[in-house]
Amino acid sequence: MAEKEGSAVPPQSKGSWSSFLKSIATFNGDLSTMTAPAFILSTKSLTEFSSYWTEHPSVFVAPAAEKDAAKRALLVLKWFISTLKQQYASRSEKLGSEKKPLNPFLGELFLGKWEDQAGTTQLVSEQVSHHPPVTAYSIWNSQHGVRLQGYNAQKASFKTTINVKQVGHAILHIDAFDEDYLITLPSLHIEGMITGSPYVELNGSTYIQSTTGYTARIDYSGKGWVSGKKNTFSAVLYPEGKEKDIIYKVDGQWTDSWQVKEGKSKTAVVDTFDHKATKTTPLTVAPIEQQDDFETRRAWKKVSDAINKGDMDMTSAEKSIIEVRQREMRKQEKESGKEWERKFFTRAEQFPLFQKLAQKIGEPVNDSQTNGVWAFDQEKASAAKSPFHPEVNPPIYERVK
Ligand SMILES: CC(C)CCC[C@@H](C)[C@H]1CC[C@H]2[C@@H]3CC=C4C[C@@H](O)CC[C@]4(C)[C@H]3CC[C@]12C
Numbered sequence: 001m002a003e004k005e006g007s008a009v010p011p012q013s014k015g016s017w018s019s020f021l022k023s024i025a026t027f028n029g030d031l032s033t034m035t036a037p038a039f040i041l042s043t044k045s046l047t048e049f050s051s052y053w054t055e056h057p058s059v060f061v062a063p064a065a066e067k068d069a070a071k072r073a074l075l076v077l078k079w080f081i082s083t084l085k086q087q088y089a090s091r092s093e094k095l096g097s098e099k100k101p102l103n104p105f106l107g108e109l110f111l112g113k114w115e116d117q118a119g120t121t122q123l124v125s126e127q128v129s130h131h132p133p134v135t136a137y138s139i140w141n142s143q144h145g146v147r148l149q150g151y152n153a154q155k156a157s158f159k160t161t162i163n164v165k166q167v168g169h170a171i172l173h174i175d176a177f178d179e180d181y182l183i184t185l186p187s188l189h190i191e192g193m194i195t196g197s198p199y200v201e202l203n204g205s206t207y208i209q210s211t212t213g214y215t216a217r218i219d220y221s222g223k224g225w226v227s228g229k230k231n232t233f234s235a236v237l238y239p240e241g242k243e244k245d246i247i248y249k250v251d252g253q254w255t256d257s258w259q260v261k262e263g264k265s266k267t268a269v270v271d272t273f274d275h276k277a278t279k280t281t282p283l284t285v286a287p288i289e290q291q292d293d294f295e296t297r298r299a300w301k302k303v304s305d306a307i308n309k310g311d312m313d314m315t316s317a318e319k320s321i322i323e324v325r326q327r328e329m330r331k332q333e334k335e336s337g338k339e340w341e342r343k344f345f346t347r348a349e350q351f352p353l354f355q356k357l358a359q360k361i362g363e364p365v366n367d368s369q370t371n372g373v374w375a376f377d378q379e380k381a382s383a384a385k386s387p388f389h390p391e392v393n394p395p396i397y398e399r400v401k
Contacts, residue, residue, distance in 0.1 A: 008097060009196030013039050017196055024158055031156045031164070032103040032133050038312050040198070042091070042099035043304035045296045047110040049101070050125035050137035052086040053148060053170070055280040057118035061144035064174050073214035074237055074248050074260065076172060076181050078273060080208060081218070081235065084254040085275055088188065089231065092199040098190065102300055105326050106130040106340055110296045112285040119143035123283065124344050124381065129153075129371035130326070134168070136345045138376040145175030151345070151374040152185060162190040167369045169354065182209045182357035186220055201231070202254070207361040211353075213240045214247075215361065220254075231255040236263070240360060294343075344381050347372035 009017045016037040027034060054060050059082050063075040092098045104127035114121040118141060125137040132153050140147035150170030157163050166185035173180050187204040202220035209215050218235040235250040236243075245263070248270070252258025260271035285291075291298040299322065306314035333340055351373050358365050367373045 007196050010039050013037050013196075021193060024162060027156070027158050027162075029156060030132060031154055034100070036100045038307070038310060038315070040097070040100055040196075041307050041315070042095075042101045043300070043307050045102035045104045045108060045110075045300055046133070047104045047108050047125045047127055047135055047296045049087070050110065050135060050139070051112060051123055051283050052090070053083050053137070054114060054121055054123065054139050055086045055283075056082055056278055057114045057116055057121040057141065057281055059278070060121065060139075060148075061118045061141050061146045064144045064146050064176055069177075069212045070214060070237070070247055072174070072177070072179075073181070073208075073210050073212065073216065074271075076210070077208055077216045077218075077235060077237055077248075077250065078260070078271070080183060080216075081233065081250065081254055081258065082273060082275075082278070084186075084202070084231075084233075086280070088186075088200040088202060089255045092197075097192070097197040098199050102296075102303065103133060104130075104135065104296065105299070105322060106330075107294050107343070108296050108299060109292065109294045109343065110285075112283040114281045114283055116281040124376075126342060126344050128342050128345050128347075128374050132369060132371060134370045134374065136342075136374040136376070138344065138381070147173045147175075149173075149376040150183070151370060153370045155369060161193055164188050164190075167366065169358070169363070171354065171357075177212070180211045180353055180357065182207075182354065182361070182363070184208075184361070184363050186218075191222070202233070207363065209240070209357045209361045211357065214238070215240050215243075217243075229253060233258075238263075342377075342380070343384050344377060345374045346377040346380065348375040351375060 020037055024034065059079045062079065063072045066072040066075055106127055106129065108127040110125040112123045121139065121141040123137065123139050125135060128134050128136045128151065134151055134153045136151035138149045148170055150168060152166055152168030155165045155167055165187050168185060170183040171180050172183065184206045186202045186206045188200050188202050190198045191201050192198050201222040203222065205217055205219045207215060207217055214237060216235055216237045218233055221232045223230045231253045233252065233254050236246045237248040238246050247263045249261045249263055250258055257272065257274040259269050262268050262270055285297065288298050288301060293299060302318040303315060306318050354373065355365050
């Protein structure tokens with residue numbers, strides 16, 4: 001890859017950036033093994049990314065108040081699309097580019113809550129596997145009876161740029177109607193590599209399949225593909241198995257705004273969403289001194305400080321303290337024949353609900369790439385004590401139906 005003008009690479013990093021570009025051309029598979037130049041390192045770990053699902057708690061809980069099943073499915077679709085900006089564009093918008101997140105250690109936790117007009121919405125995120133890296137999360141609002149759980153891993157490949165396939169899924173449950181929605185995760189690729197200002201673009205399609213008989217398909221297309229606009233998507237909601245009987249159609253930019261139209265009339269706009277008009281609620285986390293040693297911001301504090309100072313020697317020294325400790329723990333577990341006990345999740349032997357819904361949309365039920373299928377474990381969660389999370393105590397999540 002040739003260097004271009006208008007590069008965002010700091011002058012002193014030009015050499016390391018071009019060798020990084022060369023090195024990723026032969027790179028395949030596990031993103032955590034990638035070593036990147038200092039200026040592109042993030043101080044945030046991937047366990048924090050689970051919070052992107054709920055930066056608009058009111059949009060998250062809205063489906064619970066809708067009596068009509070098709071409209072409810074539409075509200076779930078609306079919430080899902082509203083999360084994409086935080087998930088995939090917020091870092092490049094805030095920091096000027098995408099950065100390489102810290103690679104979480106096994107057992108790393110990110111705990112927090114949102115407090116706003118939707119009441120309290122709680123978040124538990126845990127690194128349930130290190131090889132391959134897998135993050136699991138559970139997010140719930142008991143007042144409105146809405147809960148989300150999921151887990152994910154990434155599989156990378158290189159073809160002109162970094163291409164990432166997400167493995168895993170999320171399930172949204174609405175208590176009042178005792179219904180579930182299986183959510184699949186978009187594939188992405190990195191743009192802007194040559195100029196040193198990488199950002200995420202989504203591609204392919206994802207689905208939301210409900211137990212009430214509705215399917216939503218979301219098609220992603222970047223700049224120059226279909227509309228020529230960045231971050232474009234087009235979504236349709238239809239009764240399961242009847243792809244042509246479109247009930248609602250949603251079109252727009254997932255970073256900006258979109259419109260919902262009725263499938264039949266094609267012109268009547270029934271709803272709109274605009275990120276500029278929709279405030280996010282900041283997540284609250286415990287002050288670092290009160291956090292557990294396994295909570296991400298406390299555990300990585302010294303590494304983050306070193307990255308912020310631009311001190312690479314200190315960064316690697318602090319990183320290896322964590323790595324050595326982890327290796328020591330794995331060794332002890334091996335010797336005692338005990339696997340590391342996850343705090344909030346359990347490897348599910350079976351997950352019939354997931355299997356049933358996945359089958360309807362042809363989603364592979366593949367657990368080999370995620371070290372198992374991970375389910376939120378109510379018993380463990382109730383037993384887990386955190387100074388910040390005294391009441392990790394949602395009603396039992398019905399997994400087996
Ligand atoms: C920036 C360049 C140099 C390095 C590439 C960094 C890679 C590791 C980064 C860039 C974008 C990142 C993805 C951005 C958003 C999400 C959604 C979240 O719900 C799960 C993690 C996931 C899927 C991230 C995984 C790691 C990722 C693929």
